[in-house]
Amino acid sequence: MFCRSLVRWSACVALAACAAFFVPAKGHAQFGGESAASAFSIPQAQLIQPADLNRLLQGPEKSRPLVLQVGSRMMFAESHIAGSQFAGPGVQASGLQLLDSKVATMAKNRFIVIYCGCCPWNHCPNVGPAFKHLHDMGFTNVKVLYLANNFGDDWVNKGYRVEHGL
Amino acid sequence: MLLAGMAMALAAQHAHAQKPQPHQSTRQPAPQFIRKDLNGHAVNLRALKGKVVLLNFWATWCGPCQVELPKFSAWQKQYGASGLKVIAVSMDDEAAPVRAVARKLKLDMPVVMGDAKLGTLYGGVLGLPVTYLIARDGTVAARIEGKADLAGMETSIQKLLGQR
Structure with missing residues (x-):
């Protein structure tokens, strides 16, 4: 009886876990397959994981990207x-204008990482448009920091370096 | 092993959603603040001692927040007489879009503008939504990060309202 319940429980957990695993895979849809405003529109190859960015930021200066926060000013502060x-x-629109001014004088092959982390990845309204904007401007080396839950969970709570204020 | 990994992933997702605070006797006091709401009325948390406070950090650009806010507004109507007070803290950079959304959603609660200082005071609001349930004695009963389990939250509120 116990074994049968255990098997049934395990099957339920496996099914639910499979669903949980496959739903986020949508986040790796190809550019153009989703609304340009969606974070899902960003190709998987253009995503960078927090641990990888953290490693880059601790490496030699010449290999460090320019990191731009394209979210809330208040949360940046x-x-x-x-x-x-x-x-x-x-x-x-005012945000994209500020983004323009930040990159205006840069070479189009400059390594840039953008991030937001205001909301869970599938709800972020900012990274999709910012990525598309840089792409449309001709920037060829832009990555988007993949923050699955939010900036607090996926960067701050991991112990990676932060600063405060504007 | 795969099964264990999947179960852990599920457990991790659940843990992310709800972070209940310790037992009543060891709970921490909710940080005090006084802010003016969008109508110019002062909102003083200390003055709300004796009520159950639902303190929700949100923003106009936050999708899950737009789902939660109408429910919180409905709870204010339903449980207000029993002692619930809902306060919405917008983490938007400007008040204009906040006013527009508050009007559109017909929010029946004080809406105040937050800032980095208030966010830091409340343990860091570095992802939205974040909701605090504050008990009648002014202590933090729960911090809920991300889109809430609204049925579970309502049960928690009912329990807190039942505590005198």
Whole structure:
């Protein structure tokens, strides 16, 4: 009886876990397959994981990317990746203008990492438009930091370096 | 092994959603603040001692927040007479879009503008939504990160309202 319940429980857990595993896979849809405003529109090859960015930021200066926060100014003031710059929320026209000004004089092959982390990845309104904007401007080496839950969980709580204030 | 990994992933997802605070006697006091709401009325947390406070950090650009807010507003109507007070803290950079959304959603609660200082005071609001349940004695009963399990949250509120 116990064994049968255990098997049934295990099957349920496996099914639910499979669903949990496969749903986020949508986040790796190819560019153009989703709305341009969606974080899902960003190709998997353009994503960078927090641990990888953290490693890069601790490496030699010449291999470090320019890191731009394209989310809320208030959240940037509360906490942001050490050395990153506020570049305006990607969901707003004024935000994209600020992003323009940040990259205006840069070579199109400059290594840039953008991030937000305001909301879970599938709800972030900012990284999709910001990525598309840089792509449309001709930047060829842009990565988007994949923050599955939010900046607090996926960067701050991992112990990676942060700074506070504007 | 695969099964164990999957179960752990599920457990981790659940743990992310709800972070209940310790037992009543060891709970921490909710950080005090006084802010003016969008209508210019002062919201003083200390003055709400004796009520159960639902303190929700949200923003106009946060999708899950737009789902939760109408429910919180409905709870304010339903449980207000029993002692519930809902306060919405917007983490938007500007008040104009907040006013528009508050009007559109017909929010029946004080809406105040937050800032980095208030976010830090509340343990860091570095992802939205974040909701605090504050007991009648002014202590933090729960911090809920991400889109809430609304049925579970309502049960928690009912329990807190039942505590005198």
